[in-house]
Amino acid sequence: MRQNPGRRTALLDAAIEVLARDGSRGLTFRAVDAEAAVPNGTTSNYFANRDDLLNQVTQRTRERLTPNPSDVETTMREPHDHKLVTRLLYDLLDRMRRDRSSYLAMFELRLEATRRPEVRALLIDVFRANLQDGIDFHLGASLPGDEITVVLLYLAMSGLLIDDLTVPEVLAPYPYDQLIADMVERILPPAP
Incomplete structure (x- = not known):
């Protein structure tokens, strides 16, 4: 897994936007990549799976709020x-x-x-x-x-x-x- 904290935070923020706009079913690694304007596959380099992404999104929303x-x-x-x-x-x-x-x-x-x-x-x-x-x-x-x-x-x-x-x-x-x-x-x- 990649360790660039700034990139990870940007991906989490993009995931929050996708989740808010498209709902849980719309939250895919590809959708996060597109929202964050990064190359396809970037999100999968930072999160082991969708559950890992959801877990970290939950923590990030708590930080933001x-x-x-x-x-x-x-x-x-x-x-x-x-x-x-x-x-x-x-x-x-x-x-x-x-x-x-x-x-x-x-x-x-x-x-x-x-x-x-x-x-x-x-x-x-x-x-x-x-x-x-x-x-x-x-x-x-x-x-x-x-x-x-x-x-x-x-x-x-x-x-x-x-x-x-x-x-x-x-x-x-x-x-x-x-x-x-x-x-x-x-x-x-x-x-x-």
Whole structure:
């Protein structure tokens, strides 16, 4: 296997674009080569097989969707209250919209997981880690609420993100800013 990290990352980013645009069935080594504008056969030099590619795509989407630590540090200087939780969720929505392909690729991987146990096992690990990271961050920052609060916010935002990135017309009558603010106020315990 080739070891050029820059080329590997470019191929993974191309695979994310293919997955988001064409779905799981469209994700082939040839399609990734074409998207990355590299010679045919390049992807097969970097990934042992399709499962290896899917595994690494999953990890790459997680990297791409993780917030910039300096942005988080700046945001976390605000008072740790309902308003900050609302801001963090707005930032999440903005991040997903800016990297729509990564989120849609993850959605495609979820669908693939319903058909393939090895993909399912991988996604369980990744999504469990994502949720635990969210819980640890929330509780570690002494934000209002407990572990179940974070799980409920995760579930509510997951639904909002799926509709926003796939069928935004469904939520068009409802301003997102207000939806997220109401979500926080209704899920978090009352402010002291």
